[in-house]
Amino acid sequence: DSTNLAIIGTVELPGVTKGDVTIGNATTAGTTTFTSPYQLDTLTITNGTLTPAASSTNKINTRLTNNGTYTDSTDCTLQLADGATIDGTPASGFNNLPNLTMECLGSAIFDCSNIINTLKAESLRGRTLTFKTDTFQTVTNLSLSGSSITNTLSLTGSGNWRINIDDPNNASVKWVTIKNSTANQSTAKQIFAEESFDNGNNTNWDFAITYKWTGAKDYVWEDAANWTPANYGYPGSTTTAHNVLIPDGLAT
Numbered sequence: 001d002s003t004n005l006a007i008i009g010t011v012e013l014p015g016v017t018k019g020d021v022t023i024g025n026a027t028t029a030g031t032t033t034f035t036s037p038y039q040l041d042t043l044t045i046t047n048g049t050l051t052p053a054a055s056s057t058n059k060i061n062t063r064l065t066n067n068g069t070y071t072d073s074t075d076c077t078l079q080l081a082d083g084a085t086i087d088g089t090p091a092s093g094f095n096n097l098p099n100l101t102m103e104c105l106g107s108a109i110f111d112c113s114n115i116i117n118t119l120k121a122e123s124l125r126g127r128t129l130t131f132k133t134d135t136f137q138t139v140t141n142l143s144l145s146g147s148s149i150t151n152t153l154s155l156t157g158s159g160n161w162r163i164n165i166d167d168p169n170n171a172s173v174k175w176v177t178i179k180n181s182t183a184n185q186s187t188a189k190q191i192f193a194e195e196s197f198d199n200g201n202n203t204n205w206d207f208a209i210t211y212k213w214t215g216a217k218d219y220v221w222e223d224a225a226n227w228t229p230a231n232y233g234y235p236g237s238t239t240t241a242h243n244v245l246i247p248d249g250l251a252t
């Protein structure tokens with residue numbers, strides 16, 4: 001059965017595994033501390049504070065709306081189910097969660113700005129992360145990938161959205177399609193998107209491809225069958241910047 005709770009005042013809760021929780025209302029704050037992991041359809045912080053259990057993995061199935069404070073407990077993971085949305089106007093103007101790992105299990109909508117430790121969306125074939133115009137995601141670690149070069153993960157927004165990572169070496173981005181994004185606006189440090197696609201209006205993303213010669217078919221340069229990655233043509237067949245690697249002993 002679903003659990004539907006409206007919380008006013010201070011409450012400790014064990015993990016709730018289904019349903020909706022609303023914390024506070026327009027005039028009165030609520031303070032909720034979970035003592036074990038939660039899994040909710042919707043979580044709405046209207047006025048007040050939520051603190052998840054330390055080192056817990058929690059899940060939102062439909063929507064997290066934060067108009068208060070989501071406390072940054074140590075080593076927590078927040079999973080967003082396929083199609084989930086995170087939104088609201090947090091008390092600080094953004095969700096300030098520098099210890100949190102946010103893991104997208106499918107498509108997700110980011111309608112607010114976030115400071116988090118890790119943003120993950122891995123091996124997601126044909127899914128889309130959609131970011132509201134003028135929002136920012138500031139991360140320490142970034143791991144984004146589709147399932148192959150022909151089955152990419154899309155990162156998009158109707159207008160410009162920003163992502164910041166202090167050390168781009170902590171970013172692993174592969175098999176994605178990106179649109180309307182500015183990476184590291186203040187530092188202009190580029191984020192490398194391996195075997196990925198520039199869908200327009202992107203800044204400080206490096207989409208360079210490294211073609212590796214295999215000669216698997218014959219010695220014709222202009223034949224994609226002689227190169228990896230597969231299904232990406234051959235050097236010079238697209239306008240995307242690229243590098244060429246010819247292993248020792250394999251002449252063209």
